[in-house]
Structure formats: C-alpha cells, structure tokens
Amino acid sequence: MWNFDFYKTNNMKWIKLGQIFDPTEHTLPNGCFGFAQSPQTLVFDDFVRVYFSTRARDDNGKYLSHVAFVDFDKKFQKIIKISDKVVIPLGDLGCFDEHGIFPFNVVRSERRILAYTTGWNRRASVSTDASIGLAISDDNGLTFKKVGAGPVLSASLHEPFLVGDAFVRIFGDTYHMWYIHGTRWVTHTVGEPPDRIYKIAHATSADGISWQKEGRQIIGDRLNDEECQALPTVIQIANRYHMFFCYRQSSDFRKNRSRSYRIGYAFSDDLVNWTRDDANVGIDVSEEGWDSDMQCYPHAFEMDGEIYLMYNGNEFGRFGFGLAKLEK
Amino acid sequence: MFKWEKLGRIFIPQDVPDREWLKEFAQAPATLVFDDFVRVYFSCRPSPDENGQYVSYSSYVDFDRHDLTKTVNIAHAPILELGGVGTFDEFGTYPVSVIRRGADVMAYYGGWTRCESIPFTVSIGVAVSHDDGATFTKLGDGPLLTCDINDPFVLSGPKVRIFGGKWYLWYVAGTKWQRYEGRSEAVYKIRMATSNDGLNWVRSGENIIEDKLEIDECQASPDVFFYENRYHMFFCYKHSLNFRKNDRGYRIGYAVSDDLENWVRDDSKVGIDISDQGWDGQSIAYPHVFEVDGQTYMLYLGNEVGRYGFGLARLESYTN
Numbered sequence: 022m023w024n025f026d027f028y029k030t031n032n033m034k035w036i037k038l039g040q041i042f043d044p045t046e047h048t049l050p051n052g053c054f055g056f057a058q059s060p061q062t063l064v065f066d067d068f069v070r071v072y073f074s075t076r077a078r079d080d081n082g083k084y085l086s087h088v089a090f091v092d093f094d095k096k097f098q099k100i101i102k103i104s105d106k107v108v109i110p111l112g113d114l115g116c117f118d119e120h121g122i123f124p125f126n127v128v129r130s131e132r133r134i135l136a137y138t139t140g141w142n143r144r145a146s147v148s149t150d151a152s153i154g155l156a157i158s159d160d161n162g163l164t165f166k167k168v169g170a171g172p173v174l175s176a177s178l179h180e181p182f183l184v185g186d187a188f189v190r191i192f193g194d195t196y197h198m199w200y201i202h203g204t205r206w207v208t209h210t211v212g213e214p215p216d217r218i219y220k221i222a223h224a225t226s227a228d229g230i231s232w233q234k235e236g237r238q239i240i241g242d243r244l245n246d247e248e249c250q251a252l253p254t255v256i257q258i259a260n261r262y263h264m265f266f267c268y269r270q271s272s273d274f275r276k277n278r279s280r281s282y283r284i285g286y287a288f289s290d291d292l293v294n295w296t297r298d299d300a301n302v303g304i305d306v307s308e309e310g311w312d313s314d315m316q317c318y319p320h321a322f323e324m325d326g327e328i329y330l331m332y333n334g335n336e337f338g339r340f341g342f343g344l345a346k347l348e349k
Numbered sequence: 350m351f352k353w354e355k356l357g358r359i360f361i362p363q364d365v366p367d368r369e370w371l372k373e374f375a376q377a378p379a380t381l382v383f384d385d386f387v388r389v390y391f392s393c394r395p396s397p398d399e400n401g402q403y404v405s406y407s408s409y410v411d412f413d414r415h416d417l418t419k420t421v422n423i424a425h426a427p428i429l430e431l432g433g434v435g436t437f438d439e440f441g442t443y444p445v446s447v448i449r450r451g452a453d454v455m456a457y458y459g460g461w462t463r464c465e466s467i468p469f470t471v472s473i474g475v476a477v478s479h480d481d482g483a484t485f486t487k488l489g490d491g492p493l494l495t496c497d498i499n500d501p502f503v504l505s506g507p508k509v510r511i512f513g514g515k516w517y518l519w520y521v522a523g524t525k526w527q528r529y530e531g532r533s534e535a536v537y538k539i540r541m542a543t544s545n546d547g548l549n550w551v552r553s554g555e556n557i558i559e560d561k562l563e564i565d566e567c568q569a570s571p572d573v574f575f576y577e578n579r580y581h582m583f584f585c586y587k588h589s590l591n592f593r594k595n596d597r598g599y600r601i602g603y604a605v606s607d608d609l610e611n612w613v614r615d616d617s618k619v620g621i622d623i624s625d626q627g628w629d630g631q632s633i634a635y636p637h638v639f640e641v642d643g644q645t646y647m648l649y650l651g652n653e654v655g656r657y658g659f660g661l662a663r664l665e666s667y668t669n
Contacts, residue, residue: 144463172498177489179490181436
C-alpha cells in the first residue's frame with residue numbers, strides 16, 4: 022500500500038493532463054466508429070489497460086455499445102495496443118445485455134479479473150432498461166466470460182428499473198458495489214420521449230456474485246430532486262474514502278452547457294455515511310476544448326504512487342477521454 | 350390415477366356487460382374460499398388498441414359456494430392498476446396467485462412490459478389486500494422477482510402455497526427466445542423457490558419437471574395441492590413453435606412428489622383431456638385445483654388459452 026499522507030484531501034486539486042484518447046483517430050473492433058465512454062483502468066507491471074465502451078450501429082441504424090480497451094505506457098505517452106478482438110460479446114436475443122454493455126468495471130480478485138457490466142436492452146414505452154452482469158477473465162483481461170446469461174443485480178421492489186453503473190471494490194473481506202438505479206421516468210415535454218431520473222446506491226457481497234442492496238440513496242441531491250447521479254467511483258486515500266460521480270439536470274442536458282454533466286464529490290470515513298462536498302471536487306469544465314461543455318463518467322485510480330482521474334468530456338465521450346492527476 | 354368429470358364452462362368474458370377492461374379472455378383462474386362463495390381471480394383484457402396490442406388486467410368473479418356454476422358477483426374494477434411508464438407491469442398484470450397471510454391476502458402476479466427485439470418480458474410482482482381480496486396495493490413500483498443469473502428471461506406464472514409453515518413458489522422461467530416466421534417465441538420451464546416470509550425468496554434455478562414433447566417444450570401453470578398424503582402438480586405444456594389455434598397448443602400434464610423437491614411426471618394419470626368439440630375441443634390450459642366442502646375441483650381454460658373463458662371439473666375418483 023502506498024503512503025498517501027502527503028495528499029491534502031480536504032482541498033483537492035486535479036492537474037489536467039488533457040485528452041489522451043480520441044476514438045475517431047483509431048480503428049476499433051466490432052465495426053465501432055466513435056465514442057470511448059466510461060474509461061476504467063486495470064494496472065499491470067509495465068502498462069495500464071483502459072477499458073471503455075464504444076459504439077457501432079445495427080441494421081436499423083440504432084446504437085450498440087461494445088467494450089474495447091487501449092493499453093498505454095505508464096506515463097500515458099504512448100499507445101501500446103488497442104483491442105482487436107471481442108472483449109465480451111453482447112447477449113443473445115432477449116438477454117439483458119442484448120443491445121450494449123456500458124460501462125464495464127474491472128476489479129482483481131485473487132488471480133482472476135472480474136468485470137461488472139451494465140447491460141442494456143431496448144424497451145417499447147421507454148428507450149431502454151439496464152441490469153448489472155458479471156463476467157470473469159482468466160487471460161489477464163483480454164477476454165471475459167459471463168457467469169450466466171442473466172444479471173447479478175437487477176430491479177427490485179423499490180429500485181424499479183435502470184440498475185447500472187456498477188463500481189466494485191473489495192475492502193477487508195467485503196465486496197462493495199456502488200451503482201445507480203432509476204426512480205422515475207418523467208415526461209417534461211409533451212410529445213418528447215420521457216426522461217429518466219437515477220440515483221446512487223450501495224450493495225455489499227461476500228462473494229461478488231450474491232449481493233445485498235442497502236436500499237437507500239446514499240448521496241444527497243444538490244440541484245433538485247430530479248437530479249440525475251451517475252457513475253460513482255470510490256478510492257481510498259489515507260484513511261478516508263472518496264467518491265467521484267457525475268450529475269446533471271434531468272432534462273435539456275445534452276446541448277445545454279449549464280444543465281449538462283459535471284463531476285461531483287463526496288467523502289466517507291466508514292463506507293456508510295457520505296458527505297457531499299462538490300466545492301472540493303477540484304476539477305471543472307474547461308473554458309474551451311474537448312471538455313468545455315460537460316465532464317462525466319469519472320474513474321479514480323492509483324498507479325505507482327500517483328492518483329489519477331480519467332473522465333469523458335463533451336457529448337458524453339463521443340470524442341474520447343482525458344486524464345488528470347491529483348496535486349500533492 | 351385421477352378421473353375428472355367436466356361440469357362445463359362456468360365463465361364467459363364475452364357475456365359480461367359494462368366493463369371496458371373485461372372484453373376478452375378469462376385466464377389463469379385462482380381461488381379464495383369464503384363462507385358463502387368461492388372467489389375466482391382471473392386475468393382479462395379490454396379490446397386491443399389500434400395496433401392490435403393488448404394489455405391485461407386481473408380481477409375476480411364470485412360463485413355460490415354450494416353451486417359453483419352459479420355466478421353471484423363480478424368485480425366492478427381490476428384488483429390492480431397497471432404500472433407507471435417504464436415499470437415492469439406497465440402493460441399487464443397476468444396471471445395472479447392469491448394466498449391468505451393472517452388477516453391480509455397476498456397477490457403474486459406476472460407484470461408485463463414491452464420490448465423491442467422480443468415482444469415482451471415478465472417479472473413477478475407482489476401486492477397486499479386489507480379488505481379480503483377486493484382491492485390490492487402493490488408493495489413497490491418494482492418487481493419482487495426478476496431475471497437473475499440462472500433465470501435470464503421471462504419470470505412469470507407465480508403460484509404460491511404454504512406447506513408446513515414454509516412458503517413455496519412455483520413459477521415459469523424463460524430459458525431462451527427463438528426467432529420463427531418473423532416472431533420471437535419464448536421457451537419456458539417450471540421452477541421453484543422457497544421462503545420463510547413470502548417476501549424473501551431463494552430460487553433453485555433448475556427445471557423441476559422433465560420434458561415430454563420436445564427439448565423446447567413450454568411448461569406453465571404449476572399448480573400444487575396436497576391430497577391423500579402426496580403432493581400433486583397439475584400444469585400445462587405445449588410445443589414451442591407453431592402452437593396457435595391447432596393441436597400443438599396446451600394440454601394439462603401431471604407430476605407427483607412426496608417431498609416437494611423431487612417430482613415424477615406421469616401425464617397418463619392426469620385424467621382430463623380436450624373434448625371432441627366445443628369451447629375446450631382444441632386445447633386445455635392453466636389448471637387450478639382446489640378443495641371446498643370435501644370435494645376437489647379443477648378450474649381450467651379452453652381454446653386459445655382462455656379467450657372464451659374457463660370451465661370447471663369435479664374429481665370423480667383417485668387411485669394411488
């Protein structure tokens with residue numbers, strides 16, 4: 022374990038290192054042509070692998086999200102490899118992950134690598150639903166095999182739909198999952214499709230397969246009760262747990278810079294009680310450039326004594342992701 | 350060996366006036382016995398929408414306890430509202446299984462929503478009644494049971510029973526979807542879960558009734574009752590493809606168990622089949638067996654899975 026005492030976590034500041042991957046400049050597997058969403062890392066001895074979700078179009082012109090990865094040297098100066106094979110296949114007809122896997126969260130567990138997937142399937146009255154699946158890699162993360170055709174975490178009595186964005190870490194003997202679930206579909210403009218509202222929640226497990234939901238919203242709303250909260254990522258620095266996530270207004274959030282995703286922050290000393298403290302997030306949209314309209318899908322990780330934040334910029338990551346480093 | 354005497358069709362949805370939500374179908378009958386009447390819950394449909402699509406509701410009809418062919422009351426509203434936009438039961442509540450729990454009545458039901466690549470999916474919801482089963486309140490906007498690792502698809506057809514203080518749920522689990530003549534058709538099998546409280550369930554995730562017709566045989570309506578010291582299951586089964594309006598549709602099957610875990614299928618003992626002609630001359634489905642005043646009865650659906658209502662049969666004889 023690294024000694025992180027020199028981080029002043031009550032006043033974080035991230036140094037932006039810029040956009041490090043633009044999917045439109047590379048050939049991607051599965052016929053994917055753009056988007057590199059929700060970057061999530063797996064650190065090896067001499068390189069770092071970044072999984073992301075990219076997109077193809079099906080026969081009807083609708084999007085399918087596929088998982089791919091890019092390997093960087095540990096200074097992020099050079100791309101070593103981009104996945105050229107199927108990392109994980111989409112589900113068969115009628116499966117929860119038939120139309121996409123996004124995001125894709127990896128965690129080491131003994132000699133294996135676990136991946137918690139968010140699987141998407143299209144619906145009739147609303148655009149989509151989602152559940153969380155589990156897949157395992159025995160080849161150092163090149164390919165993943167699903168533990169079953171169905172999900173490990175899905176809707177329940179009080180979390181009625183859109184269960185996704187799993188982020189799993191093992192602290193002590195317990196697997197912790199932070200995830201989101203939908204609470205309502207709301208029609209803001211008559212004639213337009215309904216908008217979804219979702220919040221961050223928490224579940225625990227002894228084996229990573231069978232999960233117990235805590236059953237409450239763990240991060241308070243800042244904007245209003247229709248605030249959408251997504252993609253929690255948790256990192257332990259010294260004796261404190263830090264959560265980054267993104268949040269936005271529930272409507273008019275795609276093009277309107279003032280209502281789009283920003284990165285939020287909360288901290289906890291016991292993994293139970295979280296204090297939201299966006300004033301100390303230490304990062305915001307740029308004046309101009311690739312992350313000037315929005316910032317979303319953060320991923321915090323440590324590597325060789327440094328703490329990094331990866332995230333997407335404008336248009337939900339259509340043009341890739343960037344990197345920031347925590348100032349000491 | 351069972352032998353059932355058919356008493357004829359006792360409920361015809363097309364004959365019921367003044368209920369827009371009850372125009373066709375009376376599916377999946379399930380009983381609750383009262384002092385003077387037997388309440389039969391069933392699922393029904395209004396006329397289809399402009400695209401030919403149906404929603405389904407559940408409600409009830411009361412029959413005279415001393416003459417089960419005589420209707421004494423028909424509910425004036427469905428027992429459950431359809432779910433809000435995006436919820437698992439937005440387009441249907443079918444079928445429903447009721448059971449008393451203290452002074453309350455619990456209802457477990459299949460909630461239907463519509464999908465893009467497949468026509469629908471189903472999860473199991475739960476609701477409670479504090480007025481003897483006249484109206485029910487859902488315990489949540491979401492499902493009680495939905496797909497998991499071992500049950501990846503449709504989860505439907507709940508039938509809840511209590512034996513020896515333990516709760517049992519027999520349900521229908523989709524095992525795959527297949528494309529056939531431009532449609533997506535589901536394959537589904539009978540499975541079981543257990544619970545101590547009716548709310549927290551442990552599923553085995555395994556098929557419990559062996560196939561007879563084909564590996565893709567579809568099985569539904571697993572209705573279990575205890576009689577003459579054994580557990581008896583009546584259910585229905587059909588071919589997975591090309592089963593509409595022909596002789597590949599539902600028949601009633603039978604299995605027996607001494608421990609509620611291991612079931613031996615033996616359709617030769619079922620003692621009921623389609624009629625030569627008439628409302629149940631093509632298929633019979635969704636059996637429900639119940640006992641009242643020392644007599645055992647079976648409610649079941651006829652042609653087109655209950656489009657034209659359900660009928661009653663009386664147990665004439667049983668030999669082990």
